[in-house]
Amino acid sequence: MKITAITAFPLREPQGGKAYTLLKISTDSGAVGWGEAASLSPAALVRARELVVGQEPSRYDFLTRQFAAEPMAGALNMALLDLAGKAANAPVYQLLGGPTRNRVRAIVAAANPAAREQFAAQGHRAFLVPLALPQAITSRPKLVAGVVEEFTALRKSLGENADFAVDGQAGLPALEATDIAVALEPLHPLWVERLVREPNAEVLSRISSECATPLGLGNELTEIGPVQNLLREGNVDLIRLPLQRLGLTPLRRAAALAETYYTAVAPTHAEGGPLTTVAALHLGASIPNFFIQEVPAVLSAEARTLRDALVRGSWEAVREGYLSLPTKPGLGVEIDESIVRRMAQ
Amino acid sequence: MKPFGKPLNRRDFFSVNAGLGCACSLMPQAAQEANNAGRPEPLGAAALFPYGSKLRITNVKTFGVTLPTPEQSDRPYVFVKIETNEGVHGWGEGTLEGKAAATIACIEDFRELLIGADPMPVEHHWQSMYVHSFYRAGPVIGSAMSAIDQALWDIRGKILNQPVYKLLGGPYDPAGVRGYYHIRANTPEQMRDVRAKAKQLGVTAIKGGIPGYYEWIETNAALRRAVKHVETMRVNLGEEIDIGIDFHAKTSPSVASLLCREMEPFRLLFIEEPCPPENVKAMQRIARRTKVPIATGERLVASYNCRELVELGIVDIIQTDINHVGGITALWKVGALADISGVKMAPHACEGPIGGLATVHVDAAMPNFVVQEICSGVEPGVKERIWEEWFGFPAMRMVNGKFPLPQKPGLGFELDEKQVAKYKFEGTRPMARVFHADGSVAAW
Numbered sequence: 033m034k035i036t037a038i039t040a041f042p043l044r045e046p047q048g049g050k051a052y053t054l055l056k057i058s059t060d061s062g063a064v065g066w067g068e069a070a071s072l073s074p075a076a077l078v079r080a081r082e083l084v085v086g087q088e089p090s091r092y093d094f095l096t097r098q099f100a101a102e103p104m105a106g107a108l109n110m111a112l113l114d115l116a117g118k119a120a121n122a123p124v125y126q127l128l129g130g131p132t133r134n135r136v137r138a139i140v141a142a143a144n145p146a147a148r149e150q151f152a153a154q155g156h157r158a159f160l161v162p163l164a165l166p167q168a169i170t171s172r173p174k175l176v177a178g179v180v181e182e183f184t185a186l187r188k189s190l191g192e193n194a195d196f197a198v199d200g201q202a203g204l205p206a207l208e209a210t211d212i213a214v215a216l217e218p219l220h221p222l223w224v225e226r227l228v229r230e231p232n233a234e235v236l237s238r239i240s241s242e243c244a245t246p247l248g249l250g251n252e253l254t255e256i257g258p259v260q261n262l263l264r265e266g267n268v269d270l271i272r273l274p275l276q277r278l279g280l281t282p283l284r285r286a287a288a289l290a291e292t293y294y295t296a297v298a299p300t301h302a303e304g305g306p307l308t309t310v311a312a313l314h315l316g317a318s319i320p321n322f323f324i325q326e327v328p329a330v331l332s333a334e335a336r337t338l339r340d341a342l343v344r345g346s347w348e349a350v351r352e353g354y355l356s357l358p359t360k361p362g363l364g365v366e367i368d369e370s371i372v373r374r375m376a377q
Numbered sequence: 378m379k380p381f382g383k384p385l386n387r388r389d390f391f392s393v394n395a396g397l398g399c400a401c402s403l404m405p406q407a408a409q410e411a412n413n414a415g416r417p418e419p420l421g422a423a424a425l426f427p428y429g430s431k432l433r434i435t436n437v438k439t440f441g442v443t444l445p446t447p448e449q450s451d452r453p454y455v456f457v458k459i460e461t462n463e464g465v466h467g468w469g470e471g472t473l474e475g476k477a478a479a480t481i482a483c484i485e486d487f488r489e490l491l492i493g494a495d496p497m498p499v500e501h502h503w504q505s506m507y508v509h510s511f512y513r514a515g516p517v518i519g520s521a522m523s524a525i526d527q528a529l530w531d532i533r534g535k536i537l538n539q540p541v542y543k544l545l546g547g548p549y550d551p552a553g554v555r556g557y558y559h560i561r562a563n564t565p566e567q568m569r570d571v572r573a574k575a576k577q578l579g580v581t582a583i584k585g586g587i588p589g590y591y592e593w594i595e596t597n598a599a600l601r602r603a604v605k606h607v608e609t610m611r612v613n614l615g616e617e618i619d620i621g622i623d624f625h626a627k628t629s630p631s632v633a634s635l636l637c638r639e640m641e642p643f644r645l646l647f648i649e650e651p652c653p654p655e656n657v658k659a660m661q662r663i664a665r666r667t668k669v670p671i672a673t674g675e676r677l678v679a680s681y682n683c684r685e686l687v688e689l690g691i692v693d694i695i696q697t698d699i700n701h702v703g704g705i706t707a708l709w710k711v712g713a714l715a716d717i718s719g720v721k722m723a724p725h726a727c728e729g730p731i732g733g734l735a736t737v738h739v740d741a742a743m744p745n746f747v748v749q750e751i752c753s754g755v756e757p758g759v760k761e762r763i764w765e766e767w768f769g770f771p772a773m774r775m776v777n778g779k780f781p782l783p784q785k786p787g788l789g790f791e792l793d794e795k796q797v798a799k800y801k802f803e804g805t806r807p808m809a810r811v812f813h814a815d816g817s818v819a820a821w
Binding site: 137 | 593596598600629635637653661665666667813816817818
């Protein structure tokens with residue numbers, strides 16, 4: 033199987049406005065592989081064609097590395113693995129040594145009770161809740177008390193079978209961030225992330241020495257090298273890396289390192305399309321230290337229908353807090369090109 | 378010459394300037410090598426003969442022993458009996474859970490090193506087994522070495538006519554060594570029964586675990602259930618019993634940090650294996666965030682592998698196991714480095730009775746000894762009755778909360794190999810394989 037062509041399709045969802053680009057890789061065997069990026073520059077496409085056309089998809093790791101730290105890396109890795117799976121007539125997770133589990137735990141961002149209620153009705157059991165930050169902090173104790181009150185109420189409303197994680201939106205000074213992390217510990221958030229405005233190692237180290245509230249780190253990384261720093265510094269409880277941006281193989285590599293620190297991985301995926309969710313299912317089903325997969329928050333029924341139509345299946349549907357695994361070769365979904373044309377920007 | 382039955386005459390066994398050893402050492406190197414190839418006297422050991430005893434190891438017998446008990450079916454015992462040219466023999470144990478056949482094979486691999494050797498220089502043999510294994514030692518080599526080391530100490534004690542703890546400088550407490558039993562109770566009523574029975578037996582410490590299996594990040598429900606379980610244990614066992622809680626390395630540093638902190642109000646003796654052992658700095662993340670004493674080490678082989686735990690101030694109590702760490706020699710050394718560093722010892726023992734009896738000797742001779750484990754409950758079961766049948770005394774049962782010190786030379790017991798052979802080896806049995814609800818591998 034040799035790669036013959038690479039095409040990019042910038043897409044936009046009419047409801048909600050989520051935008052992403054699908055990458056299509058064609059081969060001489062007729063098999064087609066699909067990947068996803070936030071966006072791809074024309075220059076990156078030119079370079080991808082130069083480097084990738086004529087190659088075998090089985091070289092997915094080597095080829096991905098040629099684009100390290102570029103958005104092309106994630107899309108290319110996804111599409112090449114899709115093809116490599118199809119060439120082997122097996123789901124990607126089997127290529128990667130899986131499955132390690134038969135379903136994938138899910139979490140969704142939900143800012144308010146109405147959204148949480150709606151997602152809970154859809155089957156969600158874990159919610160990533162943003163901290164409501166004031167314009168200016170006038171009183172630290174008041175701020176902390178307000179946060180505690182809000183999340184105590186949340187914990188109560190969720191009952192015994194649902195959980196929450198906290199997104200600090202990278203908005204707090206070190207002192208307030210520390211106080212809030214300490215105050216949240218007894219409420220058992222699954223983790224807190226993006227708590228501090230300046231997440232340097234010193235501040236994180238102070239937080240993790242004053243409490244055991246699990247810290248999720250890595251959200252903003254555009255390459256996996258710094259994961260080594262996070263683990264070595266000993267402040268991270270959950271590796272949060274953007275799957276769409278980095279690709280499956282780099283995340284798998286980061287997971288291999290994190291495993292040696294008994295640290296789990298939970299890929300981020302907030303704004304992208306359903307294909308990245310599908311790719312995440314394969315990663316989650318093949319690494320041992322996977323914890324939970326973020327699924328983009330889509331409340332509008334029209335948008336959900338459109339996303340399902342794009343990948344010809346309800347792969348983002350959650351049952352009792354879990355996503356189901358595809359079983360067909362490659363990423364295991366067919367992209368509907370008529371929907372692609374309809375969504376083209 | 379009889380090895381015992383009459384007071385031993387040291388001169389019967391030691392000669393500084395005579396015998397076989399000298400003859401060997403006068404041979405040219407090539408001749409020695411040739412000699413070594415043709416005869417079972419290992420090269421090198423012969424150089425020590427002039428300063429050793431006239432005893433020679435003549436046979437190394439291994440025993441796999443499967444007891445007819447449902448409990449601990451994953452750990453058929455691995456025993457070794459080392460025989461000498463003077464009729465003195467020693468017993469040792471290297472039971473390795475889930476890997477019995479591999480450990481027996483590993484003991485057989487050491488046979489060549491032992492046959493024809495003087496059993497007395499135990500440190501020399503320990504070094505040779507460890508260093509000459511090149512890869513140093515993991516659990517299989519460590520357990521095989523442990524069995525051989527214990528048997529050599531048994532012989533040494535018999536030859537020197539002393540219980541092993543006296544050779545090690547003990548006892549610190551002539552009344553014995555403090556122990557704990559396990560609690561398998563789940564309900565408050567069962568826990569109160571254990572409390573009553575423990576009081577009756579004079580037992581002052583009990584160890585339990587936490588329910589279920591844990592992912593590396595956990596839900597509120599799982600965290601609360603674990604804390605509630607330990608709280609129930611404290612309430613129903615009462616304040617007069619020391620409680621150790623074994624996390625069994627089934628928790629990650631993230632989960633364990635939360636649980637340790639929330640269990641601080643229960644005044645625990647220790648929390649054991651809060652995370653797996655390979656990454657010592659990961660365990661440090663837990664230790665630096667809790668006041669609960671951290672105990673760990675049952676899976677570690679040789680003192681080398683305990684060094685970092687001590688050096689980084691992570692561990693309060695080391696729990697190396699005499700059947701895996703490298704026998705009496707290695708357990709004592711771990712105790713030594715711990716003591717110098719202000720760290721205490723509470724050796725693990727969850728295998729057979731020989732290792733159990735051997736560990737009591739080391740316990741009795743350690744200034745930093747806290748408490749000795751035995752994987753038994755307050756009520757003896759089938760296993761304990763077989764042990765009594767083997768040894769003629771209730772081996773590893775406490776009297777007034779302490780394991781009594783053996784009085785006889787060596788490890789302090791006689792064991793008829795025909796009694797042991799009654800329980801035939803039915804092959805290695807795997808340890809429990811457990812899984813999370815989604816089919817992924819869990820630790821128990």
